[in-house]
Amino acid sequence: xxxxxITIGDELLLGQVIDTNSSWLGQQLNxxxxxxxxxxxxxxxxxxxLDGLRHAKERSNIIIITGGLGPTKDDITKNTLCDFFETxxxxxxxxxxxxxxxxxxRNLPMLESNNQQAMLPENSRxxxxxxxxxxxMWFLEDGKVFISxxxxxxxxxxxxxxxxxxxxxxxxxxxxxxHRTILTSSIGESFLANKISHIEDALPSHIKLAxxxxxxxxxxxxxxxxxxxxxxxLELQPIIDALYETIGTYIYGEGEDNLAQxxxxxxxxxxxxxxTAESCTGGxxxxxxxxxxxxxxxxxxxxxxxxxxxKINQLGVDPKxxxxxxxxxxxxxxxxxxxxxxxxxxxxxxxASGIAGPDGGTQxxxxxxxxxxxxxxxxxxxxxxxxxxxxxxxxQRTAIQALDTxxxxxxxxxx
Amino acid sequence: xxxxxITIGDELLLGQVIDTNSSWLGQQLNxxxxxxxxxxxxxxxxxxxLDGLRHAKERSNIIIITGGLGPTKDDITKNTLCDFFETxxxxxxxxxxxxxxxxxxRNLPMLESNNQQAMLPENSRxxxxxxxxxxxMWFLEDGKVFISxxxxxxxxxxxxxxxxxxxxxxxxxxxxxxHRTILTSSIGESFLANKISHIEDALPSHIKLAxxxxxxxxxxxxxxxxxxxxxxxLELQPIIDALYETIGTYIYGEGEDNLAQxxxxxxxxxxxxxxTAESCTGGxxxxxxxxxxxxxxxxxxxxxxxxxxxKINQLGVDPKxxxxxxxxxxxxxxxxxxxxxxxxxxxxxxxASGIAGPDGGTQxxxxxxxxxxxxxxxxxxxxxxxxxxxxxxxxQRTAIQALDTxxxxxxxxxx
Numbered sequence: 001x002x003x004x005x006i007t008i009g010d011e012l013l014l015g016q017v018i019d020t021n022s023s024w025l026g027q028q029l030n031x032x033x034x035x036x037x038x039x040x041x042x043x044x045x046x047x048x049x050l051d052g053l054r055h056a057k058e059r060s061n062i063i064i065i066t067g068g069l070g071p072t073k074d075d076i077t078k079n080t081l082c083d084f085f086e087t088x089x090x091x092x093x094x095x096x097x098x099x100x101x102x103x104x105x106r107n108l109p110m111l112e113s114n115n116q117q118a119m120l121p122e123n124s125r126x127x128x129x130x131x132x133x134x135x136x137m138w139f140l141e142d143g144k145v146f147i148s149x150x151x152x153x154x155x156x157x158x159x160x161x162x163x164x165x166x167x168x169x170x171x172x173x174x175x176x177x178x179h180r181t182i183l184t185s186s187i188g189e190s191f192l193a194n195k196i197s198h199i200e201d202a203l204p205s206h207i208k209l210a211x212x213x214x215x216x217x218x219x220x221x222x223x224x225x226x227x228x229x230x231x232x233x234l235e236l237q238p239i240i241d242a243l244y245e246t247i248g249t250y251i252y253g254e255g256e257d258n259l260a261q262x263x264x265x266x267x268x269x270x271x272x273x274x275x276t277a278e279s280c281t282g283g284x285x286x287x288x289x290x291x292x293x294x295x296x297x298x299x300x301x302x303x304x305x306x307x308x309x310x311k312i313n314q315l316g317v318d319p320k321x322x323x324x325x326x327x328x329x330x331x332x333x334x335x336x337x338x339x340x341x342x343x344x345x346x347x348x349x350x351x352a353s354g355i356a357g358p359d360g361g362t363q364x365x366x367x368x369x370x371x372x373x374x375x376x377x378x379x380x381x382x383x384x385x386x387x388x389x390x391x392x393x394x395x396q397r398t399a400i401q402a403l404d405t406x407x408x409x410x411x412x413x414x415x
Numbered sequence: 416x417x418x419x420x421i422t423i424g425d426e427l428l429l430g431q432v433i434d435t436n437s438s439w440l441g442q443q444l445n446x447x448x449x450x451x452x453x454x455x456x457x458x459x460x461x462x463x464x465l466d467g468l469r470h471a472k473e474r475s476n477i478i479i480i481t482g483g484l485g486p487t488k489d490d491i492t493k494n495t496l497c498d499f500f501e502t503x504x505x506x507x508x509x510x511x512x513x514x515x516x517x518x519x520x521r522n523l524p525m526l527e528s529n530n531q532q533a534m535l536p537e538n539s540r541x542x543x544x545x546x547x548x549x550x551x552m553w554f555l556e557d558g559k560v561f562i563s564x565x566x567x568x569x570x571x572x573x574x575x576x577x578x579x580x581x582x583x584x585x586x587x588x589x590x591x592x593x594h595r596t597i598l599t600s601s602i603g604e605s606f607l608a609n610k611i612s613h614i615e616d617a618l619p620s621h622i623k624l625a626x627x628x629x630x631x632x633x634x635x636x637x638x639x640x641x642x643x644x645x646x647x648x649l650e651l652q653p654i655i656d657a658l659y660e661t662i663g664t665y666i667y668g669e670g671e672d673n674l675a676q677x678x679x680x681x682x683x684x685x686x687x688x689x690x691t692a693e694s695c696t697g698g699x700x701x702x703x704x705x706x707x708x709x710x711x712x713x714x715x716x717x718x719x720x721x722x723x724x725x726k727i728n729q730l731g732v733d734p735k736x737x738x739x740x741x742x743x744x745x746x747x748x749x750x751x752x753x754x755x756x757x758x759x760x761x762x763x764x765x766x767a768s769g770i771a772g773p774d775g776g777t778q779x780x781x782x783x784x785x786x787x788x789x790x791x792x793x794x795x796x797x798x799x800x801x802x803x804x805x806x807x808x809x810x811q812r813t814a815i816q817a818l819d820t821x822x823x824x825x826x827x828x829x830x
Contacts, residue, residue: 154808
């Protein structure tokens with residue numbers, strides 16, 4: 001079962017947009033047991049797209065196309081698909097109703113170009129887009145499947161998960177693949193590989209391990225290939241057990257868990273609340289927490305104290321601490337964390353103060369120097385981090401380290 | 416002059432790595448006036464690479480290949496290029512010296528696999544890699560150029576800038592391309608297209624317009640193709656002027672500007688400061704502002720008031736307002752904005768309170784209902800938004816709308 005991905009849009013070839021869709025699709029297809037053996041990016045040009053579709057049909061069983069479905073003139077994918085399949089556009093009443101309702105809800109007039117979104121190739125099956133006005137399309141011809149989806153990532157992802165995956169499973173039969181993804185934090189890829197080499201070396205040939213690093217985290221994905229899902233699960237379990245035994249403290253979750261949510265569930269389980277006091281992270285720690293729905297049951301709020309004035313007035317940091325040690329110091333970050341607990345009336349708090357850069361570094365405190373603190377009903381602890389000179393990365397890593405440190409403290413308290 | 420990019424590596428097709436090299440290369444080539452008309456990703460497989468090279472030679476004048484040059488067994492690009500050009504590997508003394516010196520410097524033994532790095536195809540010209548052990552290669556055959564570079568981004572970039580660009584300029588003469596990218600906010604793609612259709616329809620055939628939408632924003636990219644850069648700039652200017660005349664209030668910047676930074680520069684220009692009061696956005700507005708270096712000169716801090724208690728205690732919102740109208744209401748969000756200005760002692764503030772979902776909606780205030788407020792030294796204004804049921808999107812759109820509303824107020828004040 002060979003799949004390929006075609007992304008459409010001049011912006012991809014001009015390099016104005018980084019294509020994240022095709023790597024996401026590659027991962028998803030792989031998890032279904034479908035191998036992506038070719039990817040291409042094509043311009044918004046009819047002949048180029050027709051040529052690409054012809055070659056794809058020769059090479060692959062499943063052809064996934066993203067982009068070029070918007071309402072403007074440079075979006076030509078739909079008409080080109082009509083030409084390719086020698087079919088015509090017909091109005092789809094359900095889609096028209098949906099598009100109309102969206103514009104009504106937003107109190108916006110319906111334009112002729114929006115009407116066009118409900119015109120679909122006669123031989124296609126609609127892939128419902130509940131996040132936008134451009135539906136996806138499914139074509140089956142000569143045993144080959146063509147799937148066309150919008151390029152907007154969150155629209156594409158929902159269509160793929162809710163519409164495409166069930167249809168693919170209906171249309172083809174796939175071998176069994178079982179994936180277990182273990183999420184780790186606060187340890188680098190090569191150190192991790194070193195610690196678990198005995199587990200990796202002992203894997204049977206039908207079980208593969210992939211390291212998937214991202215900022216401050218490494219995901220370990222085990223993939224077992226075979227005939228029987230239950231059997232594969234049984235084989236994976238002792239491997240996962242051995243992993244927990246070896247690197248358990250670095251593991252914060254599995255699958256789709258996220259770190260802030262794991263911390264939130266620990267707090268909720270104890271019936272406790274949290275707040276943050278943020279300088280260099282500028283609200284990012286609060287953002288990570290509040291991205292999770294239901295966070296209002298444990299998160300009360302934050303003081304973002306970017307200026308010393310706010311540190312002193314809103315968090316009650318003693319001005320002498322800032323004078324003596326500076327705002328990026330153990331004493332200051334501890335005072336911030338304690339202040340947040342007190343003024344926000346929470347059980348726990350996390351705080352961060354540092355030099356995110358690119359300016360503001362000194363010999364003693366270079367760019368990337370960050371202090372984090374965790375305050376609990378029993379103690380306040382602080383840690384110094386050295387995170388390099390990429391501003392965005394330093395903000396992200398600080399938040400991850402602070403949340404992960406709190407996670408470990410919450411677990412220790414329970415033991 | 417048609418160029419294409421081939422990236423090699425299983426990890427790209429599995430989606431384990433997001434390809435940023437090809438978009439960077441697309442930008443660089445475009446600036447030289449070279450149009451990338453095709454991109455493909457190929458697996459670490461000899462037949463697939465040979466096939467890809469054959470097709471590329473038919474399609475393009477310049478073929479740029481990245482990846483597969485490392486010292487491990489899955490790196491087969493160099494040997495496959497030898498097969499393709501029917502040549503053999505010969506030892507390059509200067510490269511061998513360089514590789515040996517690197518290992519000596521790092522106090523590491525020289526392995527047989529490292530020796531291999533100095534073996535290069537007989538018909539190739541070496542592209543010096545001063546950041547690593549794998550040199551790039553330049554092939555010229557039948558008037559077509561093949562360029563092979565390592566996939567490690569910082570190695571590839573240096574080789575391209577220092578070695579490839581001068582050689583390309585020596586080998587070919589290029590046409591000119593000029594791009595102007597205009598950034599808009601708070602208006603959808605189809606409405607924008609409608610408003611500027613007279614401008615779009617009047618574009619000469621050598622000037623193209625592309626719509627590049629992302630959450631809450633649309634970028635308009637004009638690309639002019641011709642012989643003379645100065646002439647193209649002169650031709651673009653009246654088009655850009657017409658755009659400002661037609662949709663000026665929606666335009667927040669050009670090129671690489673970002674909205675929060677544009678707002679920040681307006682504040683800085685006036686010598687004024689800002690803070691935020693955030694409920695549903697949970698710190699994201701502060702995060703957008705503080706992602707920009709130098710923001711500490713105009714951003715003082717925020718109160719993230721996720722609970723009513725924090726709204727009352729830290730922002731001074733009258734409990735009666737919350738009792739009477741609820742936390743998601745015009746009165747509450749105005750009180751939050753005014754409270755933030757007062758307690759954070761800033762000149763301006765933005766505030767948001769809403770139902771990000773997926774829970775918490777009612778008939779009267781469904782999920783996606785958000786109130787934003789802007790408080791200035793002269794006035795406090797509020798606006799109700801209806802943003803749908805995707806939590807993350809709602810948070811992002813709220814922040815963008817609030818910042819864009821403040822931007823317009825700051826501009827009006829100046830007039």
